[in-house]
Amino acid sequence: MSERVWRILIESFPKILLPGLRMTLPLTVIAFSIAMVIAVIVAMVQYAHVRVLSQVFRAYIWIIRGTPLLVQLFVVFYGLRAGYYMSPFWAAVLVFSINEGAYCAETMRGALEAVPVGQIEAGYCVGMSYTQIMRRIVLPQALRTAFPPLSNSLISMVKDTSLASNITVAEMFMATQRINARYYEPLALYLEVAVIYLIFCTLLTWLQRLGEKKLSAYTKKEARHA
Amino acid sequence: MLEVSNLSKSFGGVPVLRNISLRVDKGDVTAVIGPSGGGKTTLLRCLNFLERADEGQMVFGENTYNLRNVSKHDIAAIRMRTGFVFQNFNLFSNKTAIQNVTEGLVIARKMPREKANDIAIRALERVGLKERASYYPNQLSGGQQQRVAIARALATEPEIIYFDEPTSALDPELIGEVLAVMRDLARSGMTMLVVTHEMRFARDVSSQVIFMEEGQIIESGPSAAFFAAPREARTQTFLRNLSAEEKI
Numbered sequence: 073m074s075e076r077v078w079r080i081l082i083e084s085f086p087k088i089l090l091p092g093l094r095m096t097l098p099l100t101v102i103a104f105s106i107a108m109v110i111a112v113i114v115a116m117v118q119y120a121h122v123r124v125l126s127q128v129f130r131a132y133i134w135i136i137r138g139t140p141l142l143v144q145l146f147v148v149f150y151g152l153r154a155g156y157y158m159s160p161f162w163a164a165v166l167v168f169s170i171n172e173g174a175y176c177a178e179t180m181r182g183a184l185e186a187v188p189v190g191q192i193e194a195g196y197c198v199g200m201s202y203t204q205i206m207r208r209i210v211l212p213q214a215l216r217t218a219f220p221p222l223s224n225s226l227i228s229m230v231k232d233t234s235l236a237s238n239i240t241v242a243e244m245f246m247a248t249q250r251i252n253a254r255y256y257e258p259l260a261l262y263l264e265v266a267v268i269y270l271i272f273c274t275l276l277t278w279l280q281r282l283g284e285k286k287l288s289a290y291t292k293k294e295a296r297h298a
Numbered sequence: 299m300l301e302v303s304n305l306s307k308s309f310g311g312v313p314v315l316r317n318i319s320l321r322v323d324k325g326d327v328t329a330v331i332g333p334s335g336g337g338k339t340t341l342l343r344c345l346n347f348l349e350r351a352d353e354g355q356m357v358f359g360e361n362t363y364n365l366r367n368v369s370k371h372d373i374a375a376i377r378m379r380t381g382f383v384f385q386n387f388n389l390f391s392n393k394t395a396i397q398n399v400t401e402g403l404v405i406a407r408k409m410p411r412e413k414a415n416d417i418a419i420r421a422l423e424r425v426g427l428k429e430r431a432s433y434y435p436n437q438l439s440g441g442q443q444q445r446v447a448i449a450r451a452l453a454t455e456p457e458i459i460y461f462d463e464p465t466s467a468l469d470p471e472l473i474g475e476v477l478a479v480m481r482d483l484a485r486s487g488m489t490m491l492v493v494t495h496e497m498r499f500a501r502d503v504s505s506q507v508i509f510m511e512e513g514q515i516i517e518s519g520p521s522a523a524f525f526a527a528p529r530e531a532r533t534q535t536f537l538r539n540l541s542a543e544e545k546i
């Protein structure tokens with residue numbers, strides 16, 4: 073590689089990383105947190121077969137999972153003129169939360185249903201109420217089961233945030249496009265941003281391992297008769 | 299202290315329990331025996347409302363309930379006064395042994411944590427598992443898990459404990475330790491209703507026996523008389539046909 077390309081790469085690195093830290097990361101963290109809240113509520117309502125609300129949530133999941141994320145971003149930002157009420161960043165948070173919430177809700181529902189019914193019956197037999205059983209027994213077990221697939225969703229989301237550049241959020245990918253417009257080194261620059269995404273995702277994978285280790289106390293067998 | 303009359307239950311039109319009536323006095327150990335599919339588990343589950351009976355009446359302590367329309371509130375109140383031990387233990391897998399025991403005290407009965415821990419330690423000590431207090435269920439053997447489950451039932455000071463074949467999911471060498479705990483409970487005056495295939499246990503420990511087949515109580519009575527001289531032909535056949543190791 074020529075000296076010029078190296079210089080561009082080095083100079084652009086902070087200019088790409090900074091929007092990553094200021095936009096991509098907060099967008100991911102905030103939207104995913106909201107998505108988790110949505111997911112738990114939607115999954116619990118369906119798990120408990122709450123009438124009407126269950127059907128409403130099924131429709132929500134059906135629509136969100138059946139349409140492209142990019143189209144959803146456009147509908148909200150350009151169609152509904154979300155930019156008129158909020159910054160592009162918050163419009164993106166809105167769309168990503170709703171979108172991710174639908175997927176995570178399905179993950180959570182599956183995990184809730186995987187909790188053996190005997191756990192619930194045992195809860196009733198020691199005098200606990202449905203709510204107490206959900207909060208203390210079923211939900212913790214379901215979250216443990218759902219942890220790997222949810223981590224997977226989170227990692228996906230980091231990369232999907234690049235789509236937010238389409239609604240003028242100045243995140244990493246948009247920063248890269250801008251720099252490329254000036255220097256025209258697409259291969260080097262897009263590989264550079266790819267590497268930064270890779271670093272983010274690697275860190276998350278590492279965090280996932282750590283989390284799984286912490287959560288594994290009651291699922292691992294090695295400690296048996298220790 | 300527990301009296302059930304004319305309890306009936308069907309699943310999808312198929313009658314599983316027909317006109318069951320039974321009576322358990324304080325301190326009784328009642329063994330429920332009978333062939334597979336006879337409705338023993340279903341009966342126990344109906345008594346704790348894990349299954350809802352279609353018909354029948356229950357006197358529990360000082361109260362009378364119509365099983366057809368017991369309120370949620372009544373069900374909760376009855377469960378607070380009973381214990382249940384499952385065939386496959388059903389320990390909370392995300393809780394340690396001691397947490398399994400304290401859960402019903404701290405969460406359901408709002409007992410202060412320290413007091414609950416004291417009670418739980420004593421309950422675990424009673425089943426010989428004090429040193430395993432901080433183990434998770436999957437770190438315990440089947441026999442140990444079932445003993446924790448007994449401690450969990452015991453800790454809430456129930457007026458009666460229901461056991462559904464507490465040893466039949468266990469390897470033969472682990473059965474003894476669970477039966478020993480149950481013997482100890484029986485000696486201490488605990489009221490117990492035990493579905494079991496352990497005939498020796500039924501004969502030696504129980505005060506009365508209920509023989510069930512095809513959803514009906516065929517014969518019931520004091521254990522000594524029941525085993526020495528069963529009246530009904532079907533009971534006689536059942537006892538005669540027990541496999542060698544089940545025989546007494």
Ligand SMILES: Nc1ncnc2c1ncn2[C@@H]1O[C@H](COP(=O)(O)OP(=O)(O)OP(=O)(O)O)[C@@H](O)[C@H]1O
Pocket residue numbers: 309314332333334335336337338339340341
């Ligand atoms: N949830 C259910 N739905 C439909 N049928 C059921 C259900 N639970 C039990 N039954 C049926 O009710 C009958 C009695 O079952 P139950 O489990 O009470 O018998 P059991 O005496 O406990 O047998 P075992 O000694 O094998 O445990 C069986 O024919 C069974 O198939």
Ligand SMILES: [Mg+2]
Pocket residue numbers: 338339340462463
């Ligand atoms: Mg049974």
